[in-house]
Amino acid sequence: MIKTIIFDLGNVVLNFDHMLICEGIARYSRYSSNDVYQLGFNSEVFELYNRGKIRSEELFQWISRRFDINISYDTFQSIWSDIFSLDDSIERVVSDLKKNGYYLVLVSNTNELHFDFIRGNFKVIGLFDDLILSYRIGYSKPHEEIFRKALKRASSFPEECVYIDDIEEFCKVAEDLGINSIVYRSTEQLIKRLKELGVNID
Structure with a gap:
């Protein structure tokens, strides 16, 4: 039973749609949304974050450096999270x-x-x-x-x-x-x- x-x-x-994150990051970056997906979602960093091995602030710092963006942490949180329905x-x-x-x-x-x-x-x-x-x-x-x-x-x-x-x-x-x-x-x-x-x- x-x-x-x-x-x-x-x-x-x-x-959910991970491409919404990529599009959000791309708006502030010289990288395209497809580039962000390939370099981000295929990276060990994202997997480590999903397993709780790095903190949210560390993820933000890594993304800011990797994609050469200058945004606030609050803006990043909104881009990262508002992808669900x-x-x-x-x-x-x-x-x-x-x-x-x-x-x-x-x-x-x-x-x-x-x-x-x-x-x-x-x-x-x-x-x-x-x-x-x-x-x-x-x-x-x-x-x-x-x-x-x-x-x-x-x-x-x-x-x-x-x-x-x-x-x-x-x-x-x-x-x-x-x-x-x-x-x-x-x-x-x-x-x-x-x-x-x-x-x-x-």
Whole structure:
């Protein structure tokens, strides 16, 4: 019997677009948005930030030097974080699952600035019983330790859980640990698959 539903955050619970960050930085830089993406999001620095290994101020300083920009930290925070939007239909799914008594866990590769912004702007986060966030625990998906931590914190066996992510590779890691997984494509597809797994959802 399914007891715990584990959600990915980005492009499942919230939509996001990293190119908005790149476009924001490019407005103040001689680099194009594509350059910023290639040199930034493919860098070790961004991965270290997502795993909590460097502070937000250090990320700001690195970006300022790397892309030769002169902006305030407040401007940087806005560029970095205002990239998310909510699909009301997925919020209803999360709310229904909560109402029906499932233990809800959010597992995300995210960082301090992003999650501070998300927590302050999207009430859906308050529906989750536990948050497993890469920058807090020092691991990021697809490392299996992030899934083991979710199981432990939920006090659930793998077969009692469903993991939902838009990235097939991450779902495969969960499956290898015995966790039921759903590769997210749409709210309608998600509801259908949850029902097939015996989850009580309206």
